[in-house]
Amino acid sequence: MTIDPETLRQIEELSHDDRPLLVLDVDDVLLDFIRxxxxxxxxxxxxxxxxxxxxxxxxxxxxxxxxxxxxxxxxxxxxxxxxxxxWQTLTEGAADAIETISRDAEVVLLTAMPHRHRDIRRRHLDELGLCYPLLTTEMAKGPAILRLRGETERPVAFVDDMPHNLLSAQEFVPDAHLFHLMADNSLRKFLPPPPEGIVTVEDWRDASGRIAAALGI
Incomplete structure (x- = not known):
């Protein structure tokens, strides 16, 4: 599967960084959506x-x-x-957890949404103090995460609420540390148990230490 050409263009604009990499979904990971x-x-x-x-x-x-x-x-x-x-506010605990992790890791936001919404989302995230690089994609996330990692073998962690996005990352970056986080855990009842290799976290308090440990920071 190929990378979204516009996502690739956005990645190429980023500065090189060889620190451990944390890739984060936005809706229901950083910003409340389903509420x-x-x-x-x-x-x-x-x-x-x-x-x-x-x-x-x-x-x-x-x-x-x-x-x-x-x-x-x-x-x-x-x-x-x-x-x-x-409408969309910060998911509880997200800002503080990510700020701490960002001291020792590269943080990139990867949201699955039409590219035309990127500027609006960028402004909203900036207003909320989440000034991390933002990528949009209209295709699978796995190829984008692989490209973000670059040529190094640096540790990678990825947090998303959608199982298919985590599975895409698992396919293209098999050694990535994958975390399933949902702003509203009541929706888990509609999902099967996560596949092997995907860690379920209840909230950002639960996630932050696990992510830091996975990244070795």
């Missing part, structure tokens, strides 16, 4: 009812009760991300 998104939907006349770990098929029009079509869900997500600064 504010239902409130946003209510404002738009929709409701979110989880029957599985997906958005498509679980968003319903309040008045008609009909499920929102895929295109409408995509439009709602796009509008939410346009307005993210009004």
């Amino acid at each position: 504010p998104f239902p409130r946003y939907l209510q404002q738009e006349g929709y409701r979110l009812e989880f029957s599985n770990f997906r958005l498509h098929g679980n968003i319903f029009h309040v008045e008609t009760g009909s499920a929102a079509e895929r295109e409408r869900v995509s439009d709602l997500l796009a509008a939410f991300f346009d307005a993210q600064a009004a």
Whole structure:
């Protein structure tokens, strides 16, 4: 699988760093998503009812009760991300944990979202004090993490709430330390147990020490 060309361009803009590497997802890892998104939907006349770990098929029009079509869900997500600064707040404990780790490791944020939202997200993260490099990707994350690591064998840790992103990292960087963190742990009931090699963490208090140990810092 190849790397997203725009993501590659963004990576090439980064300064070289040979310290241990921590790659972080953004939604429901650094910024709350699944808590504010239902409130946003209510404002738009929709409701979110989880029957599985997906958005498509679980968003319903309040008045008609009909499920929102895929295109409408995509439009709602796009509008939410346009307005993210009004809705998305920091995940509890994230800022302090990452600030501590960043003293001895390179920290890069890798978010799966359309590239057109990058500037809006960059501004919001800066306003929250998360001034770490931000990459967007519209393809699998594994190739991007491999490229970020570079030619060295430096330790790599990756934190994400989506199992398929962690599996992508595992495929392309087999020795990466992988952590499954979800801002809302109640959603774990919709997921199977994580595959071997992926560590479940309950929150940032649980994650920070484990990540530091994995990176050897």
